[in-house]
Amino acid sequence: MEIREILEAFRQYIKDKGLRYTKQREAILKAFLRADGHVTVEELYMQLRKKHPGIGFSTVYRTIKLIEDAGLATRLSFDERAERFEKTVGTDHHDHMVCIRCRRVIEFESPRIERLQTEVADKYRFQILSHRLEIFGLCNICRPHKSLV
Amino acid sequence: MEIREILEAFRQYIKDKGLRYTKQREAILKAFLRADGHVTVEELYMQLRKKHPGIGFSTVYRTIKLIEDAGLATRLSFDERAERFEKTVGTDHHDHMVCIRCRRVIEFESPRIERLQTEVADKYRFQILSHRLEIFGLCNICRPHKSLV
DNA sequence: TATCAAATGAAATTTAATATCACTACCTGC
DNA sequence: GCAGGTAGTGATATTAAATTTCATTTGATA
Ligand SMILES: [Mn+2]
Ligand SMILES: [Mn+2]
Ligand SMILES: [Zn+2]
Ligand SMILES: [Zn+2]
Numbered sequence: 556m557e558i559r560e561i562l563e564a565f566r567q568y569i570k571d572k573g574l575r576y577t578k579q580r581e582a583i584l585k586a587f588l589r590a591d592g593h594v595t596v597e598e599l600y601m602q603l604r605k606k607h608p609g610i611g612f613s614t615v616y617r618t619i620k621l622i623e624d625a626g627l628a629t630r631l632s633f634d635e636r637a638e639r640f641e642k643t644v645g646t647d648h649h650d651h652m653v654c655i656r657c658r659r660v661i662e663f664e665s666p667r668i669e670r671l672q673t674e675v676a677d678k679y680r681f682q683i684l685s686h687r688l689e690i691f692g693l694c695n696i697c698r699p700h701k702s703l704v
Numbered sequence: 705m706e707i708r709e710i711l712e713a714f715r716q717y718i719k720d721k722g723l724r725y726t727k728q729r730e731a732i733l734k735a736f737l738r739a740d741g742h743v744t745v746e747e748l749y750m751q752l753r754k755k756h757p758g759i760g761f762s763t764v765y766r767t768i769k770l771i772e773d774a775g776l777a778t779r780l781s782f783d784e785r786a787e788r789f790e791k792t793v794g795t796d797h798h799d800h801m802v803c804i805r806c807r808r809v810i811e812f813e814s815p816r817i818e819r820l821q822t823e824v825a826d827k828y829r830f831q832i833l834s835h836r837l838e839i840f841g842l843c844n845i846c847r848p849h850k851s852l853v
Numbered sequence: 854t855a856t857c858a859a860a861t862g863a864a865a866t867t868t869a870a871t872a873t874c875a876c877t878a879c880c881t882g883c
Numbered sequence: 884g885c886a887g888g889t890a891g892t893g894a895t896a897t898t899a900a901a902t903t904t905c906a907t908t909t910g911a912t913a
Contacts, residue, residue, distance in 0.1 A: 576911095577910070579861070613862065613863085616901065652828065665820055668817055671816050671820070675814055678812075679843075679844065680843075681841055683839055686838065686840065688821075690824075690834075691832075692825070692833040694829075695830060723890075724889090724890060726890095744869095745870085758893085760892060760894070762871080763891080763893070765869095765870065765871080
């Protein structure tokens, strides 16, 4: 999906909600789409300052929430203080393994786990809207290796 | 496992760490074991005040962390502001479905999902220490039902 | 272009969690 | 049992993410 199309979809979403399409919202969405990986609002704000020093902190907070509502971002936690966001467009659904030592994040996806989740939800007549699977532990670099002796 | 044994295990854990077993720590652990479900530190503190008005807020925070370290509690988030804790003793490992409308929490466990998680982790040579699977959506009461027409 | 409600940005506020620090009490050795 | 050192406690202050407030600005519509 082209950046152009995403911006248009966002504009449409905003219009449909009876809201206003502002320069700030566009700039923030662009910056968010440019940033890769899992960003905090703070990090996004810092990036934005370079090109758009006028944009306020509150607006970034407000807009990332709007982007999330529009379905263009996913909220993540990773057991840190600040929440992180990740773009959904151009990114297949996946879950995360977080190394508690080096903080490295490994992305994985398991259709079989996804399927079992819907099975469980069905059993409880629960309608899944989102889910979050986070595995914490030690990555292959940080885990203790077998002694050579 | 008897309360008595849990307290003893906690005492042992504390001793092994070279720490001190205090009245407060025992009182907080007892209150935590008595509380069922998923409690916040605030909620736990409020319960404690009834019998132990002297115990400070900071101590409850510090001790719940100690209880967690001792492996007697699990930390949960549920996308709320405050973290929640759940006892591990006398509770089989399980994951959670959270209704975003009524905030009801449904516990479930799926050995098959657990197994698939270890499979994925093995593939990445990742050593699992803990994990968290949270499904958000609408419970059977809150989800929209089929129209009668 | 005028209108006006929505949006913005700076600052204040909220709130969970942590840090500080004088005082207390647990533990060890005697 | 008693004393000494020292980890733990509790009141308070602080931190930091996130939200709210509000005067001012700006986008959409006519
Ligand atoms: Mn990711
Ligand atoms: Mn539970
Ligand atoms: Zn690592
Ligand atoms: Zn519900």
